[in-house]
Amino acid sequence: MFGKYLLQATFENRLKSMDYNQTVLSHLQKFWKHHDIKGFTWTLGRVVEELPDFQVFQVIPNHEDEPWVYVSSGIGPFLGQEFFIVSPFETPEHIETLAMLASASMHYPDRFQLGKIVNIGRPRVGQSSFWHFLISLPYPYGQELEYMDNVRFFWLLPITHQERLFLDTHLIEELETKFDEAGIDYLDINRASTV
Numbered sequence: 001m002f003g004k005y006l007l008q009a010t011f012e013n014r015l016k017s018m019d020y021n022q023t024v025l026s027h028l029q030k031f032w033k034h035h036d037i038k039g040f041t042w043t044l045g046r047v048v049e050e051l052p053d054f055q056v057f058q059v060i061p062n063h064e065d066e067p068w069v070y071v072s073s074g075i076g077p078f079l080g081q082e083f084f085i086v087s088p089f090e091t092p093e094h095i096e097t098l099a100m101l102a103s104a105s106m107h108y109p110d111r112f113q114l115g116k117i118v119n120i121g122r123p124r125v126g127q128s129s130f131w132h133f134l135i136s137l138p139y140p141y142g143q144e145l146e147y148m149d150n151v152r153f154f155w156l157l158p159i160t161h162q163e164r165l166f167l168d169t170h171l172i173e174e175l176e177t178k179f180d181e182a183g184i185d186y187l188d189i190n191r192a193s194t195v
Helices: 003-031 093-107 161-166 172-182
Strands: 037-040 055-059 068-073 081-087 117-119 132-136 151-159
Touching: 003 037, 003 055, 003 068, 055 093, 068 093, 081 093, 132 161, 132 172, 161 172
Parallel strands: 081 151
Antiparallel strands: 037 055, 055 068, 068 081, 117 132, 132 151
16 A cells, blocks of 8 residues: 555655765765765665665775774664674674664664663674674774764664673663773773773
C-alpha cells in the first residue's frame, strides 16, 4: 500500500544523500588537508535498504605514528551525528562496524547518543579484548572535526568490559579522569583496563 510512496521518498532522499556524502567528504578534507581519503560502501545487511547511499570514509595516515580513521557518512540527516573509529592499522572490520551501527542507530536512536555505550557483539578487531564503544566527544581532534553545520562527529572510543561495568555506577567524567591519569593508548587493541 505504501510502496510507491516509499520508493519516491527513497529516491528523493537518495539525491540528498549523495550531496550529503560530498559535504561530509569536504568536511574531512578540510580537517585532514594533506591526507588521502577513500570512500567505501557496505553491501550486506539492512543498511543497504535503510541507507542506500551510506558510506564510510577512510582517512589514510601519512606517517607510521598516525592512526587510520574511519568515518560514517549517511546517518547525519536523520540523527544529527556521525561516528568515527580510530585504528592502529587498516582493516575492513571498521567499515562493517560502522555500517552495522548506522543501521542499528536508525532503529534505536536513543541508544546511540553521546555518552552511551555500544556493545558490538564481537571484538572490535581480530583478537582484541574490546567489545564495547563509548560514544564520546572527539577528544583527539577537537571541535573543528566535531561540528559540520547541524551534524556532530562522535568518537567510538573502545572500552574494556570492566570500564563498561564501572559506568553502571559512575559518571563518564570519572572514567575520563581515569583515562587521563593512566595516559591510555587508545590505539592499543588490548590495553589494560583503567579500573
